[in-house]
Amino acid sequence: GENVEQHPSTLSVQEGDSAVIKCTYSDSASNYFPWYKQELGKGPQLIIDIRSNVGEKKDQRIAVTLNKTAKHFSLHITETQPEDSAVYFCAATDSWGKLQFGAGTQVVVTP
Protein backbone atom coordinates (compact mmCIF):
# COMPACT_ATOMS: atom_id res chain seq x y z
CA GLY A 1 0.00 0.00 0.00
CA GLU A 2 0.88 3.67 -0.14
CA ASN A 3 3.29 5.14 2.40
CA VAL A 4 3.73 8.89 2.77
CA GLU A 5 6.59 10.42 4.74
CA GLN A 6 6.58 14.08 5.74
CA HIS A 7 9.36 16.34 7.03
CA PRO A 8 9.96 18.24 9.18
CA SER A 9 7.65 17.37 12.06
CA THR A 10 7.93 20.90 13.45
CA LEU A 11 8.89 24.14 11.75
CA SER A 12 9.39 27.49 13.39
CA VAL A 13 9.71 30.52 11.11
CA GLN A 14 9.89 34.27 11.55
CA GLU A 15 6.95 36.20 10.21
CA GLY A 16 7.66 37.15 6.62
CA ASP A 17 10.03 34.27 5.98
CA SER A 18 9.23 31.23 3.82
CA ALA A 19 8.27 27.76 5.01
CA VAL A 20 8.88 24.55 3.10
CA ILE A 21 7.43 21.13 3.90
CA LYS A 22 8.51 18.04 1.99
CA CYS A 23 6.77 14.72 1.42
CA THR A 24 7.64 11.50 -0.34
CA TYR A 25 5.31 8.73 -1.42
CA SER A 26 5.83 5.13 -2.43
CA ASP A 27 2.98 4.10 -4.75
CA SER A 28 3.49 5.17 -8.35
CA ALA A 29 -0.27 4.68 -8.91
CA SER A 30 -1.05 7.69 -6.70
CA ASN A 31 -2.20 10.55 -8.88
CA TYR A 32 -3.62 13.23 -6.61
CA PHE A 33 -1.72 15.07 -3.89
CA PRO A 34 -3.67 17.41 -1.62
CA TRP A 35 -2.35 19.51 1.25
CA TYR A 36 -4.49 20.09 4.31
CA LYS A 37 -4.22 22.68 7.06
CA GLN A 38 -5.60 21.84 10.48
CA GLU A 39 -6.17 24.53 13.06
CA LEU A 40 -6.82 23.77 16.70
CA GLY A 41 -10.25 22.26 17.28
CA LYS A 42 -11.09 22.10 13.60
CA GLY A 43 -10.99 19.46 10.92
CA PRO A 44 -8.40 19.42 8.13
CA GLN A 45 -9.10 21.94 5.39
CA LEU A 46 -7.79 21.66 1.85
CA ILE A 47 -5.45 24.53 0.97
CA ILE A 48 -4.00 23.39 -2.33
CA ASP A 49 -3.74 20.24 -4.41
CA ILE A 50 -1.84 18.99 -7.43
CA ARG A 51 -2.46 16.24 -9.92
CA SER A 52 0.13 13.95 -11.42
CA ASN A 53 0.06 15.62 -14.83
CA VAL A 54 1.16 18.94 -13.35
CA GLY A 55 4.60 19.84 -11.99
CA GLU A 56 3.80 23.03 -10.10
CA LYS A 57 0.78 24.97 -8.91
CA LYS A 58 0.54 28.30 -7.16
CA ASP A 59 -2.23 30.06 -5.27
CA GLN A 60 -1.22 33.45 -3.86
CA ARG A 61 1.35 32.78 -1.12
CA ILE A 62 1.09 29.01 -1.40
CA ALA A 63 2.74 26.79 -3.99
CA VAL A 64 3.14 23.07 -4.44
CA THR A 65 5.65 21.21 -6.59
CA LEU A 66 5.53 17.59 -7.69
CA ASN A 67 8.32 15.38 -8.98
CA LYS A 68 6.72 12.11 -10.12
CA THR A 69 10.01 10.52 -11.07
CA ALA A 70 11.44 11.00 -7.61
CA LYS A 71 8.03 10.53 -5.93
CA HIS A 72 8.19 13.65 -3.86
CA PHE A 73 6.14 16.81 -3.50
CA SER A 74 6.58 19.96 -1.49
CA LEU A 75 4.55 22.82 -0.04
CA HIS A 76 5.97 26.31 -0.09
CA ILE A 77 4.48 29.17 1.91
CA THR A 78 5.95 32.59 1.26
CA GLU A 79 5.68 35.75 3.38
CA THR A 80 4.40 33.76 6.34
CA GLN A 81 1.91 35.36 8.70
CA PRO A 82 0.83 34.40 12.25
CA GLU A 83 -2.42 32.96 10.89
CA ASP A 84 -0.36 30.41 8.94
CA SER A 85 0.44 28.73 12.27
CA ALA A 86 -1.24 25.29 12.18
CA VAL A 87 -0.57 21.63 11.47
CA TYR A 88 -0.09 20.86 7.79
CA PHE A 89 -0.66 17.43 6.30
CA CYS A 90 0.36 16.17 2.91
CA ALA A 91 -1.53 13.26 1.39
CA ALA A 92 -1.55 10.99 -1.62
CA THR A 93 -4.47 9.16 -3.08
CA ASP A 94 -5.44 6.75 -5.80
CA SER A 95 -8.53 6.66 -7.99
CA TRP A 96 -10.85 5.74 -5.11
CA GLY A 97 -10.03 8.81 -3.09
CA LYS A 98 -8.62 6.99 -0.07
CA LEU A 99 -6.16 9.47 1.43
CA GLN A 100 -2.83 8.33 2.81
CA PHE A 101 -1.55 11.13 5.04
CA GLY A 102 1.89 12.15 6.14
CA ALA A 103 2.51 12.52 9.88
CA GLY A 104 1.95 16.27 9.83
CA THR A 105 4.11 19.36 10.33
CA GLN A 106 3.45 21.78 13.18
CA VAL A 107 4.22 25.22 11.78
CA VAL A 108 4.74 28.08 14.21
CA VAL A 109 5.10 31.60 12.82
CA THR A 110 6.65 33.95 15.33
CA PRO A 111 6.13 37.74 15.05
Added chain:
Amino acid sequence: EAGVTQFPSHSVIEKGQTVTLRCDPISGHDNLYWYRRVMGKEIKFLLHFVKESKQDESGMPNNRFLAERTGGTYSTLKVQPAELEDSGVYFCASSQGTGGTEAFFGQGTRLTVV
Protein backbone atom coordinates in the same frame (compact mmCIF):
# COMPACT_ATOMS: atom_id res chain seq x y z
CA GLU B 1 -24.38 25.09 2.18
CA ALA B 2 -23.77 23.11 5.36
CA GLY B 3 -20.44 21.36 5.64
CA VAL B 4 -19.69 17.94 7.08
CA THR B 5 -20.96 17.77 10.64
CA GLN B 6 -20.00 15.31 13.31
CA PHE B 7 -21.59 14.48 16.66
CA PRO B 8 -20.59 14.55 19.41
CA SER B 9 -17.58 16.85 19.31
CA HIS B 10 -16.16 15.18 22.39
CA SER B 11 -16.92 11.94 24.21
CA VAL B 12 -15.40 10.50 27.36
CA ILE B 13 -16.31 6.90 28.15
CA GLU B 14 -15.03 4.13 30.35
CA LYS B 15 -13.25 1.11 28.99
CA GLY B 16 -15.78 -1.53 28.03
CA GLN B 17 -18.57 0.90 27.24
CA THR B 18 -20.10 1.55 23.85
CA VAL B 19 -19.91 4.78 21.88
CA THR B 20 -21.57 5.76 18.63
CA LEU B 21 -20.20 8.57 16.50
CA ARG B 22 -22.28 10.19 13.82
CA CYS B 23 -21.37 11.94 10.59
CA ASP B 24 -23.62 13.96 8.33
CA PRO B 25 -21.92 14.47 4.98
CA ILE B 26 -22.51 17.30 2.58
CA SER B 27 -25.81 16.74 0.81
CA GLY B 28 -25.35 14.95 -2.51
CA HIS B 29 -21.94 13.53 -1.68
CA ASP B 30 -21.99 9.82 -2.41
CA ASN B 31 -18.53 9.20 -0.96
CA LEU B 32 -18.07 9.16 2.79
CA TYR B 33 -14.82 8.35 4.56
CA TRP B 34 -13.88 7.76 8.19
CA TYR B 35 -10.37 8.54 9.45
CA ARG B 36 -8.72 8.51 12.85
CA ARG B 37 -5.80 10.38 14.36
CA VAL B 38 -4.30 8.75 17.42
CA MET B 39 -1.90 10.47 19.85
CA GLY B 40 -0.60 13.13 17.44
CA LYS B 41 0.31 10.61 14.78
CA GLU B 42 -0.78 10.64 11.18
CA ILE B 43 -4.42 10.61 10.16
CA LYS B 44 -5.25 7.03 9.22
CA PHE B 45 -7.95 5.77 6.90
CA LEU B 46 -10.63 3.56 8.41
CA LEU B 47 -13.21 2.99 5.67
CA HIS B 48 -14.97 4.33 2.61
CA PHE B 49 -18.67 4.24 1.72
CA VAL B 50 -20.06 4.79 -1.74
CA LYS B 51 -23.68 5.60 -1.03
CA GLU B 52 -24.74 2.87 1.42
CA SER B 53 -22.13 0.31 0.34
CA LYS B 54 -18.74 -0.25 1.94
CA GLN B 55 -16.19 0.24 -0.84
CA ASP B 56 -13.13 -0.28 1.34
CA GLU B 57 -12.96 -1.15 5.02
CA SER B 58 -9.33 -2.20 5.06
CA GLY B 59 -8.44 0.33 7.73
CA MET B 60 -10.90 -0.83 10.38
CA PRO B 61 -8.77 -1.93 13.35
CA ASN B 62 -10.84 -4.90 14.47
CA ASN B 63 -14.38 -6.23 14.85
CA ARG B 64 -15.11 -3.91 17.77
CA PHE B 65 -15.68 -1.20 15.17
CA LEU B 66 -18.88 -1.19 13.14
CA ALA B 67 -19.75 1.43 10.55
CA GLU B 68 -23.08 1.87 8.84
CA ARG B 69 -24.57 4.24 6.33
CA THR B 70 -28.22 3.43 6.07
CA GLY B 71 -29.93 4.95 3.06
CA GLY B 72 -26.68 6.43 1.86
CA THR B 73 -27.06 9.59 3.93
CA TYR B 74 -25.54 9.95 7.39
CA SER B 75 -23.12 7.41 8.80
CA THR B 76 -22.46 6.03 12.25
CA LEU B 77 -19.32 4.47 13.67
CA LYS B 78 -19.86 2.33 16.74
CA VAL B 79 -17.11 1.12 19.02
CA GLN B 80 -18.13 -1.77 21.25
CA PRO B 81 -16.57 -2.45 23.68
CA ALA B 82 -14.21 0.51 23.76
CA GLU B 83 -10.57 0.00 24.72
CA LEU B 84 -7.99 2.55 25.88
CA GLU B 85 -6.16 2.45 22.53
CA ASP B 86 -9.31 3.60 20.76
CA SER B 87 -8.79 7.11 22.12
CA GLY B 88 -8.14 9.67 19.42
CA VAL B 89 -9.86 12.06 17.07
CA TYR B 90 -12.24 10.51 14.56
CA PHE B 91 -12.77 12.46 11.36
CA CYS B 92 -15.40 12.02 8.73
CA ALA B 93 -15.00 13.36 5.21
CA SER B 94 -17.22 13.42 2.16
CA SER B 95 -16.68 14.04 -1.53
CA GLN B 96 -18.76 14.21 -4.65
CA GLY B 97 -16.37 12.11 -6.72
CA THR B 98 -13.47 9.88 -5.80
CA GLY B 99 -9.81 10.23 -6.80
CA GLY B 100 -8.80 13.77 -7.62
CA THR B 101 -11.85 15.26 -5.96
CA GLU B 102 -11.68 17.45 -2.89
CA ALA B 103 -12.67 15.72 0.32
CA PHE B 104 -14.35 17.94 2.90
CA PHE B 105 -13.70 17.12 6.53
CA GLY B 106 -15.84 17.51 9.60
CA GLN B 107 -14.46 19.03 12.79
CA GLY B 108 -13.89 15.60 14.29
CA THR B 109 -15.01 13.75 17.40
CA ARG B 110 -12.44 13.54 20.17
CA LEU B 111 -12.91 10.18 21.88
CA THR B 112 -11.29 9.58 25.24
CA VAL B 113 -11.49 6.11 26.76
CA VAL B 114 -10.56 6.01 30.45
